[in-house]
Amino acid sequence: MRINWAEFYREIRECERCALYRGRLNVVPGEGNPRARLMLIGEGPGQQEDRMGRPFVGPSGELLTKMLHAIGLERSEVYICNIVKCRPPKNRNPEPEEAQACLPFLRMQVALVRPKIIVLLGKVACRWTLGEEISITRGHGVWHERKGVWFLPTFHPSALLRDPAKKADAWEDFQKLREKMRELEGEP
Numbered sequence: 302m303r304i305n306w307a308e309f310y311r312e313i314r315e316c317e318r319c320a321l322y323r324g325r326l327n328v329v330p331g332e333g334n335p336r337a338r339l340m341l342i343g344e345g346p347g348q349q350e351d352r353m354g355r356p357f358v359g360p361s362g363e364l365l366t367k368m369l370h371a372i373g374l375e376r377s378e379v380y381i382c383n384i385v386k387c388r389p390p391k392n393r394n395p396e397p398e399e400a401q402a403c404l405p406f407l408r409m410q411v412a413l414v415r416p417k418i419i420v421l422l423g424k425v426a427c428r429w430t431l432g433e434e435i436s437i438t439r440g441h442g443v444w445h446e447r448k449g450v451w452f453l454p455t456f457h458p459s460a461l462l463r464d465p466a467k468k469a470d471a472w473e474d475f476q477k478l479r480e481k482m483r484e485l486e487g488e489p
């Protein structure tokens with residue numbers, strides 16, 4: 302079956318594939334430009350995201366928005382989503398069965414948006430997309446190419462809020478991101 306956005310939203314709004322649906326106020330599917338060249342993937346919705354049904358609208362979202370602005374991007378130009386689309390209780394990391402149950406939705410999003418570049422915000426996003434346990438301290442800013450798509454692991458904005466000393470490294474990652482976007486400009 303060919304997927305489309307209507308089907309995606311219909312399925313995700315009714316989703317009961319893992320236990321997280323029981324605690325949600327809203328599903329947080331993702332948002333942004335459905336044809337974005339850049340996709341950013343976080344971990345899972347927090348309290349404010351759950352209330353609003355939108356990704357990265359709390360404090361870490363504010364920081365993410367600022368970081369995008371710093372490289373000349375508006376949120377509306379990119380596509381932002383998470384590994385899991387329902388809030389894990391007390392903002393814990395998603396359990397493997399929750400991430401696995403939700404991955405088909407992320408695959409649909411990647412297939413529909415067809416981004417050239419995917420920024421992985423933190424370890425959880427790396428684990429479930431690249432299939433690797435990556436230490437962000439060591440592996441941030443290192444490009445991974447898979448089937449013509451460029452993946453860039455970097456710090457989760459919440460980690461930057463907890464430890465502002467990491468912001469300089471994250472800034473360098475975003476400079477690399479800007480360079481790669483320029484390099485790929487004009488490619489179909």
Ligand code: URA
Binds near residue numbers: 350357359
């Ligand atoms: N943290 C995430 O990983 N995703 C959000 O949407 C908000 C906070």
